[in-house]
Amino acid sequence: MSGSFYFIIVGHWLSTPPVFEMESLPAEKAESKDDHRHLNQFLAHAALDLVDKNMWLSNNMYLKPVDKFNVCFVSAFVTAGHMRFIMLHDIRQEDGIKNFFTDVYNLYIKFAMNPFYEPNSPI
């Protein structure tokens, strides 16, 4: 699978900085995308509005692609504590992304159990 992904974890307060941020680009595109890193943030940030709206409409933590911009899909996953995992991807791959979210959720829970970790602070 090639395609670029952008993953970000956002705390549930509006004013806190993103908790975690990561980009994964296919090798050949690594340089060309460098100038557009801010675009991912813009998209993820704009999608938050829809995530906030959609999470009350679904019983699942995993929200299917909530937003779409040009070729970019935005999938989201909202934990019970309203941590919002957001994934930008340019290929449709719901199962993979869902599994990824679940894995990240497990990891995040383990991390959050650390008594020295202050919730919503950057990891």
Place this chain on the structure above:
Amino acid sequence: MAQCVQSVQELIPDSFVPCVAALCSDEAERLTRLNHLSFAELLKPFSRLTSEATTPWFESYRETFLQSMPASDHEFLNHYLACMLVASSSEAEPVEQFSKLSHEQHRIQHNSDYSYPKWFIPNTLKYYVLLHDVSAGDEQRAESIYEEMKQKYGTQGCYLLKINSRASNRASDEQIPDPWSQYLQKNSIQNQDSYEDGPCTITSNKNSDSNLLSLDGLDNEVKVDGLPNNFRAHPLQLDQPSDPSNSIDGTDHVKPASSLHETKKGNTGIIHGACLTLTDHDRIRQFIQEFTFRGLLPHIEKTIRQLNDQLMSRKGLSRSLFSATKKWFSGSKVPEKSINELKNTSGLLYPPEAPELQIRKMADLCFLVQHYDLAYSCYHTAKKDFLNDQAMLYAAGALEMAAVSAFLQPGAPRPYPAHYMDTAIQTYRDICKNMVLAERCVLLSAEILKSQSKYSEAAALLIRLTSEDSDLRSALLLEQAAHCFINMKSPMVRKYAFHMILAGHRFSKAGQKKHALRCYCQAMQVYKGKGWSLAEDHINFTIGRQSYTLRQLDNAVSAFRHILINESKQSAAQQGAFLREYLYVYKNVSQLSPDGPLPQLPLPYINSSATRVFFGHDRRPADGEKQAATHVSLDQEYDSESSQQWRELEEQVVAVVNKGIIPSNFHPTQYCLNSYSDNSRFPLAVVEEPITVEVAFRNPLKVPLLLTDLSLLWKFQPKAFSGKDNEEVKELVTSQSAMIGTEVISEFLINCEESKVARLKLFPHHIGELHILGVVYNLGTIQGSMTVDGIGALPGCHTGKYSLSMSVRGRQDLEIQGPRLNNTKEEKTSVKYGPDRRLDPIITEEMPLLEVFFIHFPTGLLCGEIRKAYVEFVNVSKCPLAGLKVVSKRPEFFTFGGNTAVLTPLSPSASENCSAYKTVVTDSTSMCTALVSSASSVDFGIGIESQPEVIPVPLPDSVLKPGASVQLPMWLRGPDEEGVHEINFLFYYESVKKQPKIRHRILRHTAVICTSRSLNVRATVCRSNSLEDEEGRGGNMLVFVDVENTNTSEAGVKEFHIVQISSSSKHWKLQKSVNLSENKDAKLASREKGKFCFKALRCKEKEAATQTSEKYTFADIIFGNEQIISSASPCADFFYRSLSSELKKTQAQLSVYAEKQSTEDAVRLIQKCNEVDLNIIVLWKAYVVEDNKQLILEGQHHVILRTVGKEAFSYPQKQDPPEMELLKFFRSENTTVSSRPSVEQLSNLIKTSLHYPESFNHPFHQKSLCLVPVTLLLSNCSKADVDVIVDLRHKTTSPEALEIHGSFTWLGQTQYKLQLKSQEIHSLQLKACFVHTGVYNLGTPRVFAKLSDQVTVFETSQQNSMPALIIINNV
């Protein structure tokens, strides 16, 4: 979406108004031109009301867009209904002119050369207007022409408009409202403002001369309702053919170029309508009313009637009309399947006068006169017809208008059919590829949806229309979409921000910089401070760029500044780009205002609180053998412990100088101010001495920063030298080199993410108050993106010149927050900070300045080694220096020699290979006996009261002249403990002239000495048994000295020679050496031990009598051939120093018991006789091989003997660390020292010895009893009178004991009672009687002693332990 002032119900009728054309004759045009208005413009304000809105650019865009819609064939909304033909009364043949114009109109309408303008119906209403200039023309003539016209065209078809009632050049006092300015001004401003690069048709339209005019139709119903003056609802609107080349060439006499020019002039200050009076305004208004009611509306009514008739005549059509209407009221829907059919067929085109179009024409007319019910049903019917015919364009148009009229129906009988609109948009866009129509449709639909609060649908519509082909349109639509998001019930702020960004991007692509900037700024409010740094950086960067291109340089600077100062996650290249951009912008800013204040630069970061200030010269580097005092420098780390030590030292010396009291205004001298030092007072700096400020920079970026011409920024208030008290505060001077010299660092490179300090110097040349404000520098970066991590990285940088790509000059202030106050209650409850004055030094008058150099100063010593070094004191200032003292916690480490004459060479060069000691060559014969000398400790600076730590430096004249230097010898003695020792010296000096501000100055030096083990000396003293010495005096002592060579590690140290052992005491002296070893020098190789035994005597009484208490007697016993005079420097110095430091230790211990001792005199007295104050000095030489050279090192060890029989050591005993005490909750029992002194102590009170022959021959066969005379010597060791009882009777009464001991008996008096005076020796003659041969123990007498004035009797029992054996032989 931004709220529009106009409601949608007003907007749509406003957008679709009946169009009326106007054709003017040259002369008529000329008349109106007098007012700088065209005829169309002249009428405009009286037919229309303008509005203001929150996003006026969008509204005006929309307005212009809707108005400039080219008339198309499929709809008739903007086709011309009527034509005004205007001629002037001043023309020669106005009637001719009218017919000419009429022909012209006819030609335009029916000639196929003109595709524009489009006319609604073939027989257009012609309305004839005669323009009459009141001020110039002949009124009679005008009236007659008008009469003629009335006859020709009917009263309803013509009008006489009188204007220009006054001359244009006449200055008018009355305030005439200028209704044109509102309209024309607005348009032209917007033209230049936001539509510079807009669709060129709009621009050219606006600027070209307008000779066609559209007029709003008046609502029939309104008229019936009797509201005839409702002009607000009937705006007259300007419209033109969209292409100037297609305009009517016959009438367009004013050339476009000149009209453009004129319009512009009008904008800039020409008063419109200058020739018009208020009456004229009224006349124009009346004219419009007349035209609408008399001309236009009847014409429209007539047309509708005609069309309706036509339709009714076409039966089928009319049926469909009615059935459609019925269907609607019964609630049925339009079949949706038709949409699918639309797609695969291309649009059908009807001829202009096709019957299918008639219904549409009628619908449009109904719509124009706001008859929406009828319009809707007509549109609906038309839609169905067109769909059946697969005429997609027509169908879409009908759908669109059907939806609009459904919406506009009063009372809203049916819901707004949004899907009509969607279908229409889709059709326009996808099938007809007509973006303009699609856009119009979207604008209308979005507006309608918004009015129904369906914001998300509106936003979706608007976003869907954005495309690549028109940036301006996309930008405007995106912006509106963004506004839609924020106006939602639960506002989607982030969507809003995102679309604002997109809009801004498109605006900037369309060249609308101001709008782009505004969009980005609005979006910034959402993103600001949320930690989405990449996004924020991008916005800031764009804002910066846009601001820059708009010459809003301050905004640009602050935006760029934002990117740089936040901890950026950008890549190095990106940061480099940001930085370069920032610098470029900054440069422009500074070039704009070269004389303005220097801008504050954001980079690099300055850690203000880490700023350190140092007063004084830099430390000179070591110069050959000379080693400068370490003093204070910025290279030293702050250490609270050591600074506390220095402070104590300074207090000590100041106390000594001020006779034991530290002045209340004393503050420790601080040469280096940092965040730990006390910065609450203004520091004092001395004129002509540099001030160094260390500024801590940090580069947060991933690109290196280069600072050039870096220097300090300061403010100085000079103080006049004159005696006047009122110091005249001169004007604040900045950077005036005469007062203060400023050092400039030409280049200072900070690598990426590096923290670096810069040291900047100031040289004050004048006294006064200095305030260091900040730093000033050129900020730049290095050409090229490579990082400079080493010199090798850049081949050209050996010269130290980095090629500067760009740099800007700016400043950064140093503001240091003081410590938080926490003393008073108020301060505790609030957060207050004290002042920090470290950057505000007061420059005071000249002070002496001392420099100290150490020559031959060793770094390694053996324990106890004596080394001679030299100290050079230099006064580098212009003031004489006095009162030089040195203070140290370790006074036993060094000495400058006593007051005795110095015999050793004074200069360091002469002292090579010379002993540090003062020596005298002696003959070998005297080696066994001691050579006695004496010295007072006062000579060596050791008094009882004086502080031994404070040592005055013996300057030759006690004053050091300016520029003078003095070299003094200094002896050092290696500390007794091995290891590394840091020894602090504090040199204290004063000015000869008393200074009010600075009383004294100090110089610090820290010497680091590494000592290694040498000798270990233990000594004991015990009483000699022989009571008589040569002088016949009691009180002899034996001194045993054990010397061990403990030096193991040093390979170079070969052996130690003990060259001399000296004693020093107030009362005792060594007399002679007891063991006469064969080798004179006592050699000790590694790990060898040697033992010496000496006899010690009390000093003679007469000696003692002459001695003051401070006089010590030195006795030297020499093992070599040189006597080291122990009573002279440096031997005695070190002895006294070690003694005093030892005394201090013991005093501290003893003081605990002081009070008890006073109550127990007896015990004290008894103890006293056990005490001895003998001090042993062991002088040695060590033979050391170092670098194949043999060196002889000298040294001395001291042993202080206090108690008889107790071992004393030269080196400090390791004390067991005190065990941790349990916390006690009860008072400990007072463990009083028993009033009975210990047996051991008592046994020393009286010393006894028996004198008898060791063997005694007695002829037992002659005489059975053998009598042996025995002398018992009793010696009183104490200073008090002692009563002694001697009991000769055997103590032990057991028969066994008698058996063992053998039996002898004392004859004669067996019990004595004596009183011994102090130090008295008494002898008793006893007789022992033996009956057998054998060995007997004579030590049986028991001696009891008691102090005469005491009651208690103590037994001295020492004799029991020492057998006194006598051999009785038979002969």
